[in-house]
Amino acid sequence: NAGVTQTPKFRILKIGQSMTLQCTQDMNHNYMYWYRQDPGMGLKLIYYSVGAGITDKGEVPNGYNVSRSTTEDFPLRLELAAPSQTSVYFCASSYSQGAREKLFFGSGTQLSVL
Amino acid sequence: GENVEQHPSTLSVQEGDSAVIKCTYSDSASNYFPWYKQELGKRPQLIIDIRSNVGEKKDQRIAVTLNKTAKHFSLHITETQPEDSAVYFCAASMIKAAGNKLTFGGGTRVLVKP
Numbered sequence: 001n002a003g004v005t006q007t008p009k010f011r012i013l014k015i016g017q018s019m020t021l022q023c024t025q026d027m028n029h030n031y032m033y034w035y036r037q038d039p040g041m042g043l044k045l046i047y048y049s050v051g052a053g054i055t056d057k058g059e060v061p062n063g064y065n066v067s068r069s070t071t072e073d074f075p076l077r078l079e080l081a082a083p084s085q086t087s088v089y090f091c092a093s094s095y096s097q098g099a100r101e102k103l104f105f106g107s108g109t110q111l112s113v114l
Numbered sequence: 115g116e117n118v119e120q121h122p123s124t125l126s127v128q129e130g131d132s133a134v135i136k137c138t139y140s141d142s143a144s145n146y147f148p149w150y151k152q153e154l155g156k157r158p159q160l161i162i163d164i165r166s167n168v169g170e171k172k173d174q175r176i177a178v179t180l181n182k183t184a185k186h187f188s189l190h191i192t193e194t195q196p197e198d199s200a201v202y203f204c205a206a207s208m209i210k211a212a213g214n215k216l217t218f219g220g221g222t223r224v225l226v227k228p
Contacts, residue, residue, distance in 0.1 A: 031214065042120070042203055042218035043158070058215065059115070090157065094214055101146055101214050105157040 002026050006091050006106035013081040013113045021076040021109050023091030031094045032074040033058075033103065034066065036087040043090060049074055081113045116141040118206050120219025128227055133191040135222045137204035140185070144206040147180060147187045148216070153200045161202075162189070165209075194226045 007022045025032065030051045035043040045058030049068040063085060065077040074093075078085060088110050092103040117140040127133050139147075148163035164171045164178045164187065171178050175194075180187040191198055201223050205216040 033215075035218075040123075040221070042118075042220045043216075044218070045215055048215060059217075101148065101163060101209060102160050103150075103158075103214065103216065105159070107157050 004091055004093055004104050004106035006089075006109050008109060009107065010110045011112070013078075013111065015081060015083065015113060017081050018077070018079050019081070019111075021078070021089055021091070021111075023074045023076065023106060024072050025074075025091075025093040025104070026072065027093060027095075027104065028071060029093035029095055029104070030071065032068065033092045033094075034064075034074070034076045035090045035092065036060065036085075037090060037108075038087050046076065046089075078111075083113050085111065086113045087111060116144055116206055116208075116217040118204060118217050118219040120204050120222055122222060123220065124223045124225070126225045126227060127194050129194060129196060131194055133189075133194055133198070133224055133226075135189045135202055135204065135224075136186060137188070137206075137219050138184075138186040139206040139217075141206070141208070142182075142185065143208050146207050146209045146214070147178070148205050149176075149178060149189050150203045150205065150218075151200045152203065152221075158203060191224075194224075196226050196228055199224060199226045 004025045033048045034046040047066040049055045091106040145166040150158040151161045152158040177190045204219040207216045
């Protein structure tokens with residue numbers, strides 16, 4: 001059971017480039033989330049999904065897009081990268097029944113936009 | 115939306131002493147308050163949580179208290195050890211069918227000095 005797996009771990013982008021951060025989970029969780037963590041700050045919700053085919057915006061969605069074609073995968077797309085998107089990105093998932101409060105986080109993707 | 119404030123931002127304690135971190139929240143509808151611990155370079159992990167129908171919860175050296183009227187909650191760590199050194203995040207949400215969209219505080223960096 002790998003849990004929540006994120007790739008890549010590190011990436012440097014030039015301004016205006018695009019990329020996709022990958023996230024997959026093998027716990028059959030319906031709920032998945034993307035957070036960003038700026039240096040010395042808390043985590044802010046970018047997008048979330050309550051199941052395959054269903055996504056919704058969080059606090060800071062501008063500049064990002066997501067899709068959820070399967071239960072396992074929840075990729076985050078950055079279009080036209082900007083320096084303000086330099087951050088650590090965490091994907092997370094949680095149960096949809098029972099103890100659905102606990103978030104299981106991936107190991108994070110450190111992204112620098114230069 | 116919900117707003118969570120966390121204090122202090124840094125906390126240095128001597129090994130064996132107690133540490134207290136305080137958070138306030140703005141949305142009286144929030145009913146779930148977890149605490150996550152993030153060691154350097156690692157992913158956040160849930161250490162304890164409390165629901166709004168409970169005033170206090172304890173797990174070994176860690177306890178959380180909640181004051182719904184004042185809209186604040188606190189984390190108490192007793193007999194601190196070097197392995198307690200980490201960044202701690204409080205969070206708040208309203209648990210409902212559409213997932214658990216946590217709003218995080220800014221974090222407290224705790225340093226336990228041997």
